[in-house]
Amino acid sequence: MSIMHKESIQYWHNPILPEVELSRANFKQFEFDRHVHLDYHIGVVSSGCQQYSHRGSAYHLGPGLISSLNPDETHNGQSYTSEGYQVHVMSVPYHYVSQISQEVSQTEGFFHTPLIDDNHLYQAFLKLHMMLTQHQSNLxxxxxxxxxLAFTTExxxxxxxxxxQATDxxxxxxxxxxxxxxxxxxxxPxxxxxxxxxxxxxxxxxxxFLRRFKQSIGMTPHAYLKxxxxxxxxxxxxxGGNVADIAHRVGFFDQSHLNKAFKQAYLITPAHFQRRVL
Incomplete structure (x- = not known):
């Protein structure tokens, strides 16, 4: 199946994490020459397959796998097949990872391998990437x-x-x-x-705080507050009362935001719930 017909790339910076660079690209014939990055470069392919060389070895990045490159590591990139591939990339600043390392008494964060086989984190990355690149006012x-922070730490x-074992x-x-x-x-609230x-x-x-809160409560602060x-x-x-007013009063952005969260939690919309109990 053909993945795409046109080379394209898009970039984002989420205002909450302005130093994290995000991109999504479709490549078929374009090839990256050997290069390095200043930041940690994390990428996944959602369709097709990318091939890249790292320290003399060739790696194939397909769905379910994560490309994990440390700063200043030379590599290249191209499509493994004629079908092309779609790749989602996140560049994480050195100081962000360094802070995590210091918190767990390590001198420096460093990936052991340029290719990770971890479907759980692959799915988590795609979810996080979508969260950071979509213009959602209700986040x-x-x-x-x-x-x-949770994804990067894990x-x-x-x-x-x-x-x-470095964490208590x-x-x-x-x-x-x-x-x-x-x-x-x-x-x-x-x-x-x-x-x-x-x-x-x-x-x-x-x-x-994030790790200790989750250890104590069993949920992240955001999940608990929600x-x-x-x-x-x-x-x-x-x-009684207007559903939209209630949504704003308890911390939801609008009625639609409350509707979605309420139905996900209770399998019923707020309006339907209100009709049942009044």
């Missing part, structure tokens, strides 16, 4: 930062020189820290929360 800063824990699995938030964060969420603000409130870095907002929406719907 919060907390959701984007959490998703990016990628290096699984396939970098950061060992899993029992290092959860204290009860007072949990109460502090929960109070912020419950006192005003409609406000926009930033990962840095939440972390600072309990004296932790963003990395430490559920809290839905629970408050249910209570408000039971008391």
């Amino acid at each position: 919060s800063s907390l959701q984007i930062e959490t998703s990016m 990628l290096f824990l699984r396939h970098g020189n950061v060992p899993e 699995k029992n290092n959860a938030l204290s009860q007072s820290q949990i109460k502090e964060v929960m109070a912020m969420f419950h006192d005003d 409609g406000q926009e929360f930033l990962l840095e603000t939440l972390a600072n409130s309990v004296g932790l870095s963003k990395f430490q 559920r809290v907002r839905l629970e408050y929406a249910k209570k408000a719907l039971i008391k």
